[in-house]
Amino acid sequence: MRNFKPMDGGGQYWDLVLTGSAGVGNVSLTLSGVGHIPPGYGVYVFDVSGGRTLGTGEGSYQLSLAETGVLRIVIVRGVRA
Numbered sequence: 001m002r003n004f005k006p007m008d009g010g011g012q013y014w015d016l017v018l019t020g021s022a023g024v025g026n027v028s029l030t031l032s033g034v035g036h037i038p039p040g041y042g043v044y045v046f047d048v049s050g051g052r053t054l055g056t057g058e059g060s061y062q063l064s065l066a067e068t069g070v071l072r073i074v075i076v077r078g079v080r081a
Helices: none
Strands: 004-006 012-019 026-031 042-047 052-056 059-064 070-080
Touching: 012 026, 026 042, 026 070, 052 059, 059 070
Parallel strands: none
Antiparallel strands: 004 070, 012 070, 026 059, 042 052, 042 070
């Protein structure tokens, strides 16, 4: 996630923590209405708990609560640094 930064002036950053019973299975995260995204910019979804990029843009993401029952997600509307 160090290679991304919010847009100057119009960037946004959301830090989410999803919790549930450990090992229950998958949850769905749906992004919509992110607003106008200028050319060269995007919306990036990161699984901080697992250290991976989940995807870019609006849409649905299927996530696993795994063994801990806690999942930390970061959403950045910005540019690659």
